[in-house]
Amino acid sequence: MAASRSKAKAAETEAAPAAETKRDAAATRERILVAATQEFADKGYDGARVDEIIRVSQVNKNSLYHYFGSKEQLFTAVLERVYENIRARQSDLSIRSMSPEEGMRTLVEFTARIWEEVPEYNRLLASENLHEARHVRQSERIVPMYNPLLATICELLKRGEEAGVFRGGIDPVDLYISITALSAHYISHRHTFEAIFKTELMTPARLEQRRRHAADMILRYLKA
Amino acid sequence: MAASRSKAKAAETEAAPAAETKRDAAATRERILVAATQEFADKGYDGARVDEIIRVSQVNKNSLYHYFGSKEQLFTAVLERVYENIRARQSDLSIRSMSPEEGMRTLVEFTARIWEEVPEYNRLLASENLHEARHVRQSERIVPMYNPLLATICELLKRGEEAGVFRGGIDPVDLYISITALSAHYISHRHTFEAIFKTELMTPARLEQRRRHAADMILRYLKA
DNA sequence: TGTTTATAACTAACCAGTTAGATAATCGGT
DNA sequence: ACCGATTATCTAACTGGTTAGTTATAAACA
Numbered sequence: 001m002a003a004s005r006s007k008a009k010a011a012e013t014e015a016a017p018a019a020e021t022k023r024d025a026a027a028t029r030e031r032i033l034v035a036a037t038q039e040f041a042d043k044g045y046d047g048a049r050v051d052e053i054i055r056v057s058q059v060n061k062n063s064l065y066h067y068f069g070s071k072e073q074l075f076t077a078v079l080e081r082v083y084e085n086i087r088a089r090q091s092d093l094s095i096r097s098m099s100p101e102e103g104m105r106t107l108v109e110f111t112a113r114i115w116e117e118v119p120e121y122n123r124l125l126a127s128e129n130l131h132e133a134r135h136v137r138q139s140e141r142i143v144p145m146y147n148p149l150l151a152t153i154c155e156l157l158k159r160g161e162e163a164g165v166f167r168g169g170i171d172p173v174d175l176y177i178s179i180t181a182l183s184a185h186y187i188s189h190r191h192t193f194e195a196i197f198k199t200e201l202m203t204p205a206r207l208e209q210r211r212r213h214a215a216d217m218i219l220r221y222l223k224a
Numbered sequence: 225m226a227a228s229r230s231k232a233k234a235a236e237t238e239a240a241p242a243a244e245t246k247r248d249a250a251a252t253r254e255r256i257l258v259a260a261t262q263e264f265a266d267k268g269y270d271g272a273r274v275d276e277i278i279r280v281s282q283v284n285k286n287s288l289y290h291y292f293g294s295k296e297q298l299f300t301a302v303l304e305r306v307y308e309n310i311r312a313r314q315s316d317l318s319i320r321s322m323s324p325e326e327g328m329r330t331l332v333e334f335t336a337r338i339w340e341e342v343p344e345y346n347r348l349l350a351s352e353n354l355h356e357a358r359h360v361r362q363s364e365r366i367v368p369m370y371n372p373l374l375a376t377i378c379e380l381l382k383r384g385e386e387a388g389v390f391r392g393g394i395d396p397v398d399l400y401i402s403i404t405a406l407s408a409h410y411i412s413h414r415h416t417f418e419a420i421f422k423t424e425l426m427t428p429a430r431l432e433q434r435r436r437h438a439a440d441m442i443l444r445y446l447k448a
Numbered sequence: 449t450g451t452t453t454a455t456a457a458c459t460a461a462c463c464a465g466t467t468a469g470a471t472a473a474t475c476g477g478t
Numbered sequence: 479a480c481c482g483a484t485t486a487t488c489t490a491a492c493t494g495g496t497t498a499g500t501t502a503t504a505a506a507c508a
């Protein structure tokens with residue numbers, strides 16, 4: 001709400017720390033990004049409405065276009081934040097200090113938790129793939145971002161193989177895609193699955209069962 | 225096609241077989257459905273344009289609304305065709321006559337081939353899930369359709385367990401979702417994966433590797 | 449003073465769905 | 479067979495509301 005106090009000129013003694021200042025580029029940008037993330041995740045790129053984003057973020061339309069240029073570039077900025085956030089979560093894991101099996105299980109379960117806790121990411125990526133990754137490819141920040149994760153997987157595979165607990169000859173890209181697929185597809189396609197199988201898939205107990213299922217499947221696949 | 229030749233009147237000598245007759249409800253409906261499937265798959269529900277569907281199908285706008293009522297109902301009709309087609313492919317397999325392992329591998333590889341050969345289906349389902357399965361739930365024909373497939377999986381699990389080649393305690397819904405996930409997610413998210421991993425994922429050789437990867441993962445998971 | 453940030457009103461294109469009516473097939477009665 | 483009424487299919491032009499993006503202007507700051 002942020003009473004947009006005009007008052008103006010000197011007058012304002014500004015005793016109170018001015019809970020909200022009148023002009024704050026960074027905060028405005030951030031409000032737009034938060035609202036845009038929600039709107040794009042709710043409706044997909046094509047369903048999302050710029051007018052709804054400015055309504056929720058309480059920002060003028062021209063401000064949005066001033067900061068982001070176009071709906072497309074705004075979507076790209078949203079995706080960049082999403083990828084950054086996913087990478088930050090995944091690299092927080094200190095997997096290097098774990099045994100290969102423990103590390104791999106942690107990685108799978110943590111990846112699963114991302115989709116559960118931030119389902120918006122899943123929806124944004126689904127929408128982006130419907131557009132053939134047009135925005136991801138436009139971004140210079142996203143593409144280099146996933147190297148560290150693939151490196152982690154390679155390192156786990158190598159350590160596991162040396163320790164004799166994992167088989168050799170595993171393709172790390174296939175493995176990464178499968179780790180993601182087993183948890184992300186469950187979440188992203190839950191609505192059609194729930195309609196068809198007439199079961200509840202999003203209860204805490206069911207989600208835990210799914211996480212274990214995914215981790216078991218990956219570990220059994222790797223086991224020597 | 226079935227040239228419903230007017231004849232009638234008299235005048236019309238009808239020498240040439242009149243390659244295209246003027247009025248054919250079934251053919252018109254079908255042309256609309258074909259064009260709509262493509263358009264909805266290309267652009268998603270929100271991105272798809274009714275005007276583009278009528279342009280491609282060479283049908284008048286009011287005919288489309290006469291046959292299908294609304295864009296939503298047209299999308300539902302498209303989904304019904306898609307689910308019918310998927311089920312028809314999957315139930316064509318005569319898995320009952322195979323060993324449990326052979327049957328399961330066939331099921332996984334055949335499911336993978338569906339997404340490869342008809343990528344439109346994948347995209348339509350992704351769009352539908354962004355809309356929380358609104359249209360699938362509206363359809364009375366889709367929901368009962370998947371019972372036979374789940375029954376096939378249960379039957380394979382039971383036979384495999386009795387033969388001592390599969391473990392017990394496998395959740396058939398989790399298994400079905402994983403079979404789908406391992407192949408569908410690879411296809412549906414290939415654009416972002418290709419952008420990030422800088423590899424080509426859709427070459428015939430790469431697809432074959434992926435099918436084997438998926439089948440191996442499922443079978444190792446089930447192995448006693 | 450000049451630059452950055454904000455606002456409201458505007459526009460040109462777009463889009464799902466409608467209206468009003470034409471043209472072709474069908475059928476009942478003769 | 480033939481006619482006229484009825485129905486099914488098709489067409490073009492229109493409508494009312496929506497949408498991404500712009501313009502013109504003013505206020506806040508350095």
